[in-house]
Amino acid sequence: MEQKITSPQEANLNRGYRDALVQLLYQLADDDFILAYRGAEWLGLAPHIEEDVAFSSINQNTMGHAAMYYSLLEELGEGDADLLAHSRKAEARRNAVLLEFVNGTGTYLEEPRFDWAFTVIRHYFYDLYKKMKLEALKQSSYEPLAQAAVNINMEQYYHVMHWRVWFEQLCRGKGEARERMAAAIGRAWDELDGLLSYGPCGKEIAEHGLVQEEVLFRKRWEAEMGKVFESVDMPFPGPCGMKSGNGRAGEHTEDLSIALETLGEVYYSDPQAAW
Amino acid sequence: MKAVNIMGKQIVDLAMERLQEVKDPEIPSVSVLELGMIQSVSVTERTLCVQALPTFVGCPALDFIKKNIQEALEGLSGIDEVKVEFAQHPPWTSDRISEEGREKLKEFGIAPPPVFHEGEGMWAVECPYCGSDYTTVENLFGPTACRSILYCKACKNPFEAMRPVSDLM
Numbered sequence: 146m147e148q149k150i151t152s153p154q155e156a157n158l159n160r161g162y163r164d165a166l167v168q169l170l171y172q173l174a175d176d177d178f179i180l181a182y183r184g185a186e187w188l189g190l191a192p193h194i195e196e197d198v199a200f201s202s203i204n205q206n207t208m209g210h211a212a213m214y215y216s217l218l219e220e221l222g223e224g225d226a227d228l229l230a231h232s233r234k235a236e237a238r239r240n241a242v243l244l245e246f247v248n249g250t251g252t253y254l255e256e257p258r259f260d261w262a263f264t265v266i267r268h269y270f271y272d273l274y275k276k277m278k279l280e281a282l283k284q285s286s287y288e289p290l291a292q293a294a295v296n297i298n299m300e301q302y303y304h305v306m307h308w309r310v311w312f313e314q315l316c317r318g319k320g321e322a323r324e325r326m327a328a329a330i331g332r333a334w335d336e337l338d339g340l341l342s343y344g345p346c347g348k349e350i351a352e353h354g355l356v357q358e359e360v361l362f363r364k365r366w367e368a369e370m371g372k373v374f375e376s377v378d379m380p381f382p383g384p385c386g387m388k389s390g391n392g393r394a395g396e397h398t399e400d401l402s403i404a405l406e407t408l409g410e411v412y413y414s415d416p417q418a419a420w
Numbered sequence: 421m422k423a424v425n426i427m428g429k430q431i432v433d434l435a436m437e438r439l440q441e442v443k444d445p446e447i448p449s450v451s452v453l454e455l456g457m458i459q460s461v462s463v464t465e466r467t468l469c470v471q472a473l474p475t476f477v478g479c480p481a482l483d484f485i486k487k488n489i490q491e492a493l494e495g496l497s498g499i500d501e502v503k504v505e506f507a508q509h510p511p512w513t514s515d516r517i518s519e520e521g522r523e524k525l526k527e528f529g530i531a532p533p534p535v536f537h538e539g540e541g542m543w544a545v546e547c548p549y550c551g552s553d554y555t556t557v558e559n560l561f562g563p564t565a566c567r568s569i570l571y572c573k574a575c576k577n578p579f580e581a582m583r584p585v586s587d588l589m
Binding site: 195198199202205206207210212289293295296297298300302303307 | 480
């Protein structure tokens with residue numbers, strides 16, 4: 146039986162443990178943060194009104210999950226949670242590159258030609274991954290994280306359920322729907338390796354019992370994804386890639402810096418303002 | 421020692437009465453107590469400690485609820501300080517809602533959360549107006565994070581239901 150660490154004070158006593166924990170928390174927080182933002186850009190643009198209600202609810206939950214992880218970082222002495230969310234530069238972010246890509250051409254305000262197929266694929270595949278990750282995090286040696294995982298997982302259940310409906314209906318459709326879904330799967334597959342990556346501290350993260358070993362997690366993920374493709378009668382695409390860089394190592398695209406600028410526009414106009 | 425404990429118990433009882441008056445900001449007919457959000461109330465020395473559970477992780481109303489609890493309990497005799505904190509453990513699950521809470525949700529037009537059965541992923545919801553279970557889910561997600569939008573095919577009314585939330589999920 147592995148020893149449990151029950152408080153931030155206790156975690157801070159062991160330098161190696163703390164470093165690995167902090168890296169993992171940044172990955173979890175930054176992933177949820179940027180995808181919740183991308184999702185929120187769909188507000189008012191989703192295919193129908195019911196989707197608009199559901200999608201914004203999911204984004205609000207996801208942003209709440211990011212806030213929870215940032216507050217765990219705050220407890221460990223990393224700084225104010227709001228600042229961790231808003232004022233870290235792109236190179237300090239540890240989110241997977243797949244999650245930072247724009248939704249399509251145009252912007253929220255001008256000619257938003259967003260890609261719904263890519264959105265469904267990205268959210269469904271991310272949420273499936275996240276559900277599996279949360280299951281593993283429930284066993285984490287860091288108790289505050291294990292407890293947060295239990296709570297987040299209960300909400301994640303409904304997110305997966307929501308995206309599964311879109312995924313299955315569009316993939317089982319004929320003609321354009323299925324073709325566009327296949328193309329979106331291809332795009333996601335080029336980058337999914339960067340989502341699965343535990344980053345440069347992967348070995349330490351697993352050694353400290355913070356989450357299941359990366360190799361084992363990937364095996365579980367592959368088995369689960371195999372069933373997903375089977376359910377819509379599509380071939381499993383084989384090994385996935387990391388074409389645009391490893392976000393876990395701070396490699397990012399311009400899409401992320403632009404998103405962070407947009408997000409922080411009001412904040413940076415007067416950082417001293419009291420809200 | 422015994423005298424102190426008895427006094428402590430009286431204070432806790434009074435605190436519970438007052439907590440019954442603290443309502444959910446989004447469902448004003450139901451109290452935080454009936455929703456199962458209060459995990460513990462205890463007295464140490466002259467400090468009253470309340471441990472509350474958020475109903476979902478990113479709840480934006482937490483500060484507001486905390487303030488309401490704080491204000492409701494301040495000024496209780498025998499107490500100098502009130503401490504309210506939100507805990508992540510145990511997880512809040514929808515089976516924590518009391519029988520009274522479930523009835524009051526119905527009065528507000530919200531069907532109480534059905535029991536979640538592991539593995540089936542199925543749940544039946546009764547219409548809060550006519551009681552029929554001939555209902556369909558229009559949208560899993562509704563106006564707040566814990567509610568879904570349903571439609572009663574028997575009395576032809578749209579209604580909301582609280583989703584089951586379980587750590588078996």
